[in-house]
Amino acid sequence: MATPQTAIVGIGQTEFSKNSGRSELQLAAESIKAALDDAGLTPADVDGLITFTLDGSDEVGVARCLGIPDLKYASRIPNGGAASVATIFHAMSAVASGTCDVVVVWRAMNERSQYRFGQPVMRGLIPTGGGSTFMEWCLPYGAQSPASWEALTAQAYMSRYGVTNADFGLVSVLLRKHAATNPAAWFYGKPITIEDHQASRWIVAPSLRLLDCCQESDGGVAVVIARADRARDLRQKPVHILGAVTNMRFNHEIVSDYYHTKDLTHLEISDRVRERLTAATGIAPRDTQVAMIYDNFTPQIYLQLEAFGFCGPGEARDYIKDGNLELTGRSPLSPNGGHIGEGYIHGMNLITEGVRQARGTAVNQVANVENVFLASGVAGAIIGAA
Amino acid sequence: MSSNDAGTTLRPEPVATPDSAFFWEGAARGELLIKQCDACKMLWHPPRPMCPNCHATKMVPARMSGRGIVYSWAMPIHPFPHGFSTPPIVALVDLEEGPRIVSNVVGVDPRAMKEGLRVEVSFEAAEGNKFVPVFRPLAEGSV
Numbered sequence: 001m002a003t004p005q006t007a008i009v010g011i012g013q014t015e016f017s018k019n020s021g022r023s024e025l026q027l028a029a030e031s032i033k034a035a036l037d038d039a040g041l042t043p044a045d046v047d048g049l050i051t052f053t054l055d056g057s058d059e060v061g062v063a064r065c066l067g068i069p070d071l072k073y074a075s076r077i078p079n080g081g082a083a084s085v086a087t088i089f090h091a092m093s094a095v096a097s098g099t100c101d102v103v104v105v106w107r108a109m110n111e112r113s114q115y116r117f118g119q120p121v122m123r124g125l126i127p128t129g130g131g132s133t134f135m136e137w138c139l140p141y142g143a144q145s146p147a148s149w150e151a152l153t154a155q156a157y158m159s160r161y162g163v164t165n166a167d168f169g170l171v172s173v174l175l176r177k178h179a180a181t182n183p184a185a186w187f188y189g190k191p192i193t194i195e196d197h198q199a200s201r202w203i204v205a206p207s208l209r210l211l212d213c214c215q216e217s218d219g220g221v222a223v224v225i226a227r228a229d230r231a232r233d234l235r236q237k238p239v240h241i242l243g244a245v246t247n248m249r250f251n252h253e254i255v256s257d258y259y260h261t262k263d264l265t266h267l268e269i270s271d272r273v274r275e276r277l278t279a280a281t282g283i284a285p286r287d288t289q290v291a292m293i294y295d296n297f298t299p300q301i302y303l304q305l306e307a308f309g310f311c312g313p314g315e316a317r318d319y320i321k322d323g324n325l326e327l328t329g330r331s332p333l334s335p336n337g338g339h340i341g342e343g344y345i346h347g348m349n350l351i352t353e354g355v356r357q358a359r360g361t362a363v364n365q366v367a368n369v370e371n372v373f374l375a376s377g378v379a380g381a382i383i384g385a386a
Numbered sequence: 387m388s389s390n391d392a393g394t395t396l397r398p399e400p401v402a403t404p405d406s407a408f409f410w411e412g413a414a415r416g417e418l419l420i421k422q423c424d425a426c427k428m429l430w431h432p433p434r435p436m437c438p439n440c441h442a443t444k445m446v447p448a449r450m451s452g453r454g455i456v457y458s459w460a461m462p463i464h465p466f467p468h469g470f471s472t473p474p475i476v477a478l479v480d481l482e483e484g485p486r487i488v489s490n491v492v493g494v495d496p497r498a499m500k501e502g503l504r505v506e507v508s509f510e511a512a513e514g515n516k517f518v519p520v521f522r523p524l525a526e527g528s529v
Contacts, residue, residue, distance in 0.1 A: 122398045122468045133432045136401040137488045140518045142467035142474035143460070144398075151460035152478055152488075159458070159501050205461045205473075205496070250438070258478055258486060259432070264458065 001282045004386050005096045007231035007238035008088075010039025010224035011352040016186055016343030019113040020218035025057040027220030028108035029065035035222035036066075040235030041102060046224075048073035048094050048103035052083040052346065055107055062106065073100050079254045081294060084347020085379035089244035091225040101227060107348040108220030116216050118203075120144035134256030147213055147297065149255045151204035154299035156264045158207060161314040165207060168298035169197035170320045171333075172211045172340055175295065178327070179337025182363050186215060187341045212298040214339035221348035223355070228386065239358040242371065243280035244381035247272050254378070255296075270307030273380040281382045285373040286310045288384070290357045290366050291331045292350040294376040295338040304375055327366055335364035347376045358384045397469040399514035405435050408447045413517040418507045419447035420485050431485040452507030453524065454479040456491060459499055469513065475499055479521055490520040 012034025014020070014027050028051075036042060043066040049059050059074045073094050077083035084107070091103040111117055121135075121144050134149050143149055157163060176192045179185035192211065200210040231238035249269050251260040260268060278284050285291065285308045293304050302316035310331055311319040319325075325333035336342045336353035343349055354372040356362040371384035400410045412419035422429050423437035424444040436443050459477040467474065475491045491505060505521035512518050 118465065120462075120465050120467045134488075136403060136406055137432060138476070140397050140400045140469075140512050140516075141476050141488055141490045141520075142397065142462055142470050143476045143488065144467045145462065145465065148460060148462040148467070148476060151462075152458045152476065155460055156458040156478075156501070202461075202463045205463055207460060210464075256488075258488065262457070262480070262486070264478075 001242060001280070004240035004242050005228050006092045006225055007228045007240045008223055008355050008383060009226045009231045009234045009236060009238060010035040010041065011355045012036070012038055012222045013345070013349060013352055014220045016184065016217050016219040016345065016349065018186070018216075018218060020110055024108045024110050024114070025061050025065065027110070027218070028057045028062055028106050028222070031108060031220035031222040032062065032066060032104055032106050035104065035224045038236060039224045039226070041224065043068045045102045046104050047071055048091070048100035050075050050077065050087050050090050050094075050103060050105045052076060052087070052107055053078045054080060054346075055109070057108060073103070079378060081296060081346040082254050082376045082378045084294065084351060085244070085374045085376040085381050086246040088223070088225070088241060088351065088374065088381045089246045089379060092241045092244050095225055095227055101230065103225045104222055105225070105348070106220065106222040107346050109346065110218045111344065112216040112218050118145055118147065118213065118216055133253060138256060146255055147203045147208050150297045150299065151207045152258065153264050153303070154207040154297065157299060157302060160265045161317070163302070163317055165209060165212070166194060166198055167317045168212050168302070169194050170317070171295065171298040171301045172197050174320070174325055175334060175338045175340040178335050178364055179341025182336050182342060184363070185337045185342040186217065187337060207299070208297060214296050214344045217343040217345060219343055219345045219349070221345045221352055223348065223351055237359050239355050239383050240386040242283065242382045242384060243277050244379070245273055245276040245280065246379040247276070248378065266313055267303045267307035267377065269378055270304055270375070273375075273378065274308050277380045277382060283371060283382050284309055285375070285380065285382070286331060288371040288373040288382060289332070289369040290335065290354065290372040291325070291333050292354040292372060292374050293333060294347050294350065295334065295340050298340075300377070301333070304377065308373070308375055308380065327364055332366045335362060335366060350374065354383060395469060395471040397510065397512045397518065399512050399516050400518060405433050409433065410516055410518070412447060413509055413519050416509055418450045418452050418519045420450055420481070420483070421445040422448035429483055429485050431487055450481050450483050450507075454481040454505055454521065456501055456503040456505060457486065458501060459491065461496055477521065479505060491523070492520050493522045
């Protein structure tokens with residue numbers, strides 16, 4: 001592995017709530033200011049901004065709030081929440097290329113109080129869905145929410161491997177256990193049992209219950225990336241970006257990924273991410289000490305565990321049952337509680353937790369963390385000690 | 387939720403783009419159409435304006451037999467989808483000609499729903515005087 005040229009030097013977040021009581025732009029500005037303070041940098045140091053195509057705040061507005069005087073670079077990443085870890089790749093590239101010295105990534109949303117991803121939609125969104133064609137092909141058939149799009153893949157997996165909805169509940173119980181000891185989590189102090197999971201109502205039968213779904217949350221998260229040589233002089237222990245890759249492959253979509261092959265029970269696109277990331281870093285995802293894996297719905301943890309090589313095809317249920325994802329297990333999963341337990345800031349609050357784990361400052365700190373795996377399906381990164 | 391004069395709930399009007407309008411226009415005529423490259427004869431769905439195999443831009447709608455097999459399915463229950471009076475069964479249907487499409491299976495008890503179910507096309511009304519292809523279980527003994 002080449003010496004890492006970039007590092008995550010600052011993280012910031014607002015509270016995660018169901019009603020922030022302020023604008024998305026304010027959430028963006030507050031989280032960015034917190035991240036810069038964490039790094040020991042000022043807005044004048046920032047020369048690049050990255051967010052999601054779906055973010056509701058614009059770059060001019062963010063710069064006006066913070067007084068950022070001179071930006072050299074701004075870009076937006078497609079693919080919904082799968083953009084989250086991809087932003088780390090783009091920030092790394094902007095800094096490593098010499099284009100930027102300090103890049104801020106932000107994502108801020110009132111996704112509970114202002115609009116809700118979980119509500120069915122009929123129209124009004126871009127027909128192509130930004131990386132997917134699901135809008136035009138799914139809406140007339142009653143598949144009008146992310147859970148319904150996800151369920152078509154989940155059902156194929158259940159059928160092939162004899163996995164049940166209660167098996168998916170293992171993920172919910174685990175992440176709610178982690179959230180229960182994280183004061184920043186919406187479900188702090190509120191663990192669940194598998195019986196609670198099985199008593200929750202069907203969202204999409206027979207694959208997804210309410211407790212298989214991530215939360216809908218209000219909040220903002222920001223991450224600061226800088227050159228590794230500069231990172232050494234900043235306030236925090238640098239968390240190096242050992243490698244980050246993103247992938248868009250022919251005939252793949254994001255949540256409605258139905259067309260790439262006849263067999264939807266394996267995430268071929270995540271296979272490619274794993275291969276490229278391992279080639280870049282010399283580290284396999286399963287050889288890291290913490291796994292921050294995008295949990296929009298519980299089956300996505302099954303599919304990603306297998307494609308990212310934590311276990312073989314069809315083995316995720318046993319891998320989870322054997323305790324591998326516990327804080328003391330081989331591959332602790334989202335010690336903050338993930339999107340299911342902590343809050344849903346579209347993948348970005350998983351990245352900040354990964355940074356805390358690598359720094360050794362997390363509430364639910366895993367012992368002896370050297371490297372952390374960040375994953376959002378089409379993108380992956382390994383961060384940690386250089 | 388919207389209704390027609392008979393008080394029947396109608397599914398939402400399909401989003402028709404310049405590249406997809408043929409699909410919904412075909413449905414209004416009772417035809418299940420999939421775009422086929424005029425040069426290399428590859429069938430492509432979802433449709434796109436250029437054949438990714440040979441880069442021809444002449445993509446001609448081809449009528450499918452209407453028979454297929456259910457690959458996967460799901461029944462959205464909550465929040466209840468717009469335009470339905472009972473939970474729809476959403477399915478991925480693999481057409482016998484090859485392409486996979488998202489649709490509904492109608493006329494089936496959800497308890498009898500399963501992967502591998504053999505189905506044939508039917509057409510139902512949507513808002514905006516549009517029609518969409520859906521699927522019914524293939525009658526026993528039919529070919």
